Amino acid sequence: MTDTTQTPKKGQDFESALDKSDKNVAAFERKSKGMVDGLQHLLHLNPTLVPVMVLVASVLIFSLPMVTDGKFMTMFNLSLVMQQVSIIGILAAAQSLIILTAGIDLSVGALMIFSAVVMGLLGVNLGVPTFISLIAGFVVAIGGGLMNGLFVTRVKLPPFIVTLGTWYIFLSILRLLTGSQSIRSQDIDAEAAALKIFGSYISIGSARITFGVILMIVVFAVLWYFLNKTAWGRHVYAIGDDKEAAELAGIKTDRTLLTVYMAAGAVVGVAAWASIGRVGSISPNAFAEANLQSITAVVIGGISLFGGRGSILGPLFGALIVGIFESGLRLAGLDVQWQVFAIGWLIILAVAIDQWIRKVSA
Amino acid sequence: MKTTFTKTALLCMTAAGFVSLASGANAAAHSVSACLITKTDINPFFVKMKEGAEAKAEELGITLNSYAGKIDGDVETQIAAVETCIAAGAKGILITPSDGAALMPIITQAREAGALVIALDTPFEPATVADATFATDNFKAGVLIGEWAAAKMGDTSNAKIAMLDLNPSEVSVDYLRNNGFLQGFGVDIKDPTDIGDEDDARIVGNDVTNGNEEGGRTAMENLMQMDSGINVVYTINEPAAAGAYEALKSFGMEDQALIVSVDGGCPGVQNVKEGVIGATSMQFPLLMASMGIEAIAAFAADGTKPQNTEGLDFFNTGVELVTDEPVEGIPSITSDEALEKCWG
Numbered sequence: 001m002t003d004t005t006q007t008p009k010k011g012q013d014f015e016s017a018l019d020k021s022d023k024n025v026a027a028f029e030r031k032s033k034g035m036v037d038g039l040q041h042l043l044h045l046n047p048t049l050v051p052v053m054v055l056v057a058s059v060l061i062f063s064l065p066m067v068t069d070g071k072f073m074t075m076f077n078l079s080l081v082m083q084q085v086s087i088i089g090i091l092a093a094a095q096s097l098i099i100l101t102a103g104i105d106l107s108v109g110a111l112m113i114f115s116a117v118v119m120g121l122l123g124v125n126l127g128v129p130t131f132i133s134l135i136a137g138f139v140v141a142i143g144g145g146l147m148n149g150l151f152v153t154r155v156k157l158p159p160f161i162v163t164l165g166t167w168y169i170f171l172s173i174l175r176l177l178t179g180s181q182s183i184r185s186q187d188i189d190a191e192a193a194a195l196k197i198f199g200s201y202i203s204i205g206s207a208r209i210t211f212g213v214i215l216m217i218v219v220f221a222v223l224w225y226f227l228n229k230t231a232w233g234r235h236v237y238a239i240g241d242d243k244e245a246a247e248l249a250g251i252k253t254d255r256t257l258l259t260v261y262m263a264a265g266a267v268v269g270v271a272a273w274a275s276i277g278r279v280g281s282i283s284p285n286a287f288a289e290a291n292l293q294s295i296t297a298v299v300i301g302g303i304s305l306f307g308g309r310g311s312i313l314g315p316l317f318g319a320l321i322v323g324i325f326e327s328g329l330r331l332a333g334l335d336v337q338w339q340v341f342a343i344g345w346l347i348i349l350a351v352a353i354d355q356w357i358r359k360v361s362a
Numbered sequence: 363m364k365t366t367f368t369k370t371a372l373l374c375m376t377a378a379g380f381v382s383l384a385s386g387a388n389a390a391a392h393s394v395s396a397c398l399i400t401k402t403d404i405n406p407f408f409v410k411m412k413e414g415a416e417a418k419a420e421e422l423g424i425t426l427n428s429y430a431g432k433i434d435g436d437v438e439t440q441i442a443a444v445e446t447c448i449a450a451g452a453k454g455i456l457i458t459p460s461d462g463a464a465l466m467p468i469i470t471q472a473r474e475a476g477a478l479v480i481a482l483d484t485p486f487e488p489a490t491v492a493d494a495t496f497a498t499d500n501f502k503a504g505v506l507i508g509e510w511a512a513a514k515m516g517d518t519s520n521a522k523i524a525m526l527d528l529n530p531s532e533v534s535v536d537y538l539r540n541n542g543f544l545q546g547f548g549v550d551i552k553d554p555t556d557i558g559d560e561d562d563a564r565i566v567g568n569d570v571t572n573g574n575e576e577g578g579r580t581a582m583e584n585l586m587q588m589d590s591g592i593n594v595v596y597t598i599n600e601p602a603a604a605g606a607y608e609a610l611k612s613f614g615m616e617d618q619a620l621i622v623s624v625d626g627g628c629p630g631v632q633n634v635k636e637g638v639i640g641a642t643s644m645q646f647p648l649l650m651a652s653m654g655i656e657a658i659a660a661f662a663a664d665g666t667k668p669q670n671t672e673g674l675d676f677f678n679t680g681v682e683l684v685t686d687e688p689v690e691g692i693p694s695i696t697s698d699e700a701l702e703k704c705w706g
Contacts, residue, residue: 077587084580180404182575182601184629185608186636199612208612279576280608283601285404286576288433330584336530336570 043353044360047302047310050353051317054300054346058321062328071331075207085297085323086212087112087275091290092297092315093219094267097260099298100227101240102307103159107148108268109290110170113283115141115272117174120183120282123192130192138269144170145265152261153254167291174284183282199277212274219270220316227312236260241308296343297322300350304358321346394662395425396655397447399440399457401484403430406627407647408458410705411482414648415456418655424662426655427452435531437464444468447477454478454658456651462486478661480668482650484535485676494657494668495676496650500535500624501554503643504542504596506683506692507622510641511594512547513689514620518564523547524585524619525557525568526578526597526606532557536598539624540568543596566592571602578605586613597623600630600642607638626684628704634684635697641685644695647705650679 043049063073071077091108098105115137123133144166151162188195198212227233235256238246247253276282294315301318303310325346326339398415400408412428419426427450429443437460447455448471455477459465462485469479469491481495489495512518525544528536534555541551549562558568566589571577578597586592586609595610597603603623610616623630626644633639657668671678682703683694 071587080583080587084583175404179406179409181406181627182604182629184632185575185604186633186638201612275576279579279605280611281575281601281604283575285572285574285601288572327584327587330569331587 040357040360043357047304047354047357048314048317050350051301051314051321055317055321055324058324058328062324062332068328068331072328075205077327077331079207079209079213081320081323081327082213082216083208083210083278084327085319086210086216087271087278087287088290088293088297088322089216089316089319090219090267090271090274091294092301092319093216093223093312094264094271095291095294095298096301096303096310096312096315097223097236097264097267098159099240099295099303099305100236100307100310100312101257101260102243103152104163104295104305105148105159105264106163106291107144107167107170108264108271108294109287110167110174111141111144111265111268112272112275112290113287114144114170114174115269116275116282117178117183117284119195119272119276120188120192121177123195124183124187124282127191130194133192134195134273137272138266141269141272142262142265145261145263145268146258148265149258149261153257178284180284182284185280188276188281195273196277196280198274199280210277212277215270215274216316219267220313223267223312232256232259237308239308293322296347299354300346302350302354304354305351318350394423394453394659395427395450396454396658397443397450397452397456398426398428398651398654399443399447399455400428400430401434401440401458401460402432402436404433407483407625407705411458411647411651414651415655418652422655422659424655424659431460434529435460437461440465441468444472448472448475452477453662454480454654456480456482456654456658457492458483459486462491466491478658478667480654480657481676482654483647487534489675494670496653496657496668496679497676498645498650498681499674499676499678500538501542501545502678503624503645503681504539504544505546506542506643506681507596507624507641508543508546508548509692510546510683510685510689510694511543511596511620511622513692514640514687515594518548521547521564521594522589522592523549523565523594523596524582524592524606525565526571526581526585526595526602527557527568528573528598529570539598540596543622547594571598571605573599574601575605575608578602579609580605582606582609583612586610586615590615591618593619595619595621597621599623599625600627600633600639603630603639603642604633607633626682626700626704628701631684631697631700631704634686634700637686640687641683641694644682644684644700644703646679646681646703653677653679 062068094108095105118140119133119137122128122136123130148162148166151157152159198215199210201208201210235251238251239253239256243253279286297318298315300321301314303314322343325342329339402408416426431439440460455472459481473479479492481492483497485495485497486492527540537555537557540557541554544551549560552559567585569581569584571581595606597606600623603621606621610619620640623639623642630642634642660666670676684697684700685694686697688694
């Protein structure tokens with residue numbers, strides 16, 4: 001080709017129109033890769049980034065003197081928020097396991113209370129050694145998980161339906177067992193004080209770190225290890241992403257799913273023990289919305305409800321965001337309803353962001 | 363094969379469960395039948411009420427069918443239960459309405475069908491929707507603990523009051539006890555049907571507990587964050603009070619505050635005995651239910667209907683103050699006496 005710049009008119013007449021056309025070669029659109037797309041890609045790679053940013057932002061906003069008059073940003077209050085979210089946090093860890101496999105578990109809260117009630121009835125009312133009543137509580141929790149898992153994998157029922165059913169079943173059994181009567185804090189102290197071990201705390205300055213809070217962090221750390229550093233963990237993600245493909249790749253999907261439900265049950269048992277320390281007594285009527293609260297924490301924590309995507313650490317931040325919002329809005333003097341209102345919007349926002357991130361082009 | 367076996371085993375388990383349910387539900391035929399419809403089956407108060415009704419029905423030879431909503435506020439289940447009772451030709455219906463206004467049309471139908479309808483514990487709005495109401499005077503229950511707390515403190519000008527209420531719906535039992543307590547304590551309550559409209563600076567704040575220990579503890583922690591000097595704690599019921607005590611104990615401040623409550627459940631009375639709760643107002647669910655069954659028996663025999671207590675639009679089944687630190691001028695019983703009468 002000759003130099004085109006010096007001869008503006010070249011070739012035949014009908015080709016002259018081509019001069020005005022785009023000279024670029026076919027390529028992926030790059031122009032629009034501005035801030036927004038960069039962000040979309042970044043979030044696609046690090047789904048936990050959203051909850052972390054929301055958490056930091058909400059802490060900063062509620063710390064402003066004009067919002068909470070300095071009552072929010074104290075070590076004591078922040079450690080109190082940690083205590084208040086610890087049980088829902090641990091339940092959210094169990095819930096995450098199920099949701100990562102594209103399932104959902106409506107029975108976690110009821111199973112937790114069921115397990116705690118068994119621990120209390122045996123250890124306090126019947127005078128069974130605490131160690132044995134704890135084991136019985138864990139057997140109930142893991143057995144409940146196994147029951148869910150069997151119905152999902154063997155009878156092939158959808159997890160939503162199975163756990164909707166077992167939610168009612170667990171609730172009714174625990175109410176029949178207790179007559180809906182609480183086991184008193186003072187009786188637990190006298191008969192089986194070890195049930196309340198997770199209510200004990202260590203003081204760091206004015207902050208109070210209960211063993212329950214430490215336990216919550218340990219639970220997340222252990223699950224993070226298993227999900228990210230073991231074959232089992234990769235299988236869990238693979239099943240959640242595409243069960244058929246995982247099956248074809250040689251993963252024993254049903255067996256893995258069953259272990260996931262049992263592991264979730266074990267974590268629920270941990271939550272049950274911790275809840276006795278947190279509440280002080282064992283109440284069959286407490287934590288009525290724990291199943292929905294745990295799902296809320298998971299969703300706000302950036303784990304996809306469609307399975308296979310998100311970090312196990314997300315729900316920890318999700319639970320903390322909810323706790324920070326509740327504490328902050330309350331200390332700002334707003335009506336209880338505004339806390340509920342804010343959490344509702346957080347959920348919708350979190351899922352909207354999840355959907356948007358999914359649309360990212362490879 | 364293995365899968366088929368597991369499936370069969372699961373199905374058998376399920377089937378066995380239903381058979382055992384069904385075998386417990388057969389009932390003998392009697393001439394007079396009555397219905398008891400409670401708000402839920404999860405509150406020991408209603409569990410006790412059911413026991414009282416069943417015992418009395420057994421004694422008088424009345425067939426009693428019991429129904430309950432799934433949760434507080436579950437109107438649909440209660441409406442369906444009333445429909446079942448009408449269809450079954452029940453002579454009388456005892457009901458603790460979850461929502462007095464929503465149940466009005468169906469209750470009117472039941473009365474037109476010839477049934478005696480008695481509201482237990484919670485009045486309809488207006489109370490005349492039912493033939494009669496047997497209930498605790500919840501405002502009076504609040505007044506008793508309010509007066510006790512004020513008398514116990516002596517000088518109430520330095521009081522810092524935490525109000526631990528039921529839930530955000532502000533149902534009648536919630537505002538009656540709340541405002542009763544405040545009036546008894548000497549606070550200007552403004553609107554007696556509204557919670558939190560008071561402007562008395564001694565009130566630190568209101569928070570909701572859902573009437574259980576977990577909610578009571580969290581609510582108390584929250585109010586302590588507003589003002590750590592709280593020295594009077596009103597609670598909607600004794601489980602909430604137990605939770606509030608746990609919160610105070612975790613702050614090492616359990617001796618700084620007087621906790622008062624309402625109900626008279628056995629664990630609550632035990633907590634009065636052990637000094638966790640200063641005073642509680644006891645109500646009598648068993649009495650409400652057994653009197654209700656007696657009223658239905660009388661109505662079935664000769665058509666007589668029960669009368670209201672003089673000056674009230676309901677029959678007051680009574681309330682008694684339980685405390686081990688009695689104050690002059692307020693009649694009370696000790697926790698030991700109360701343990702004989704407590705419910706749950």
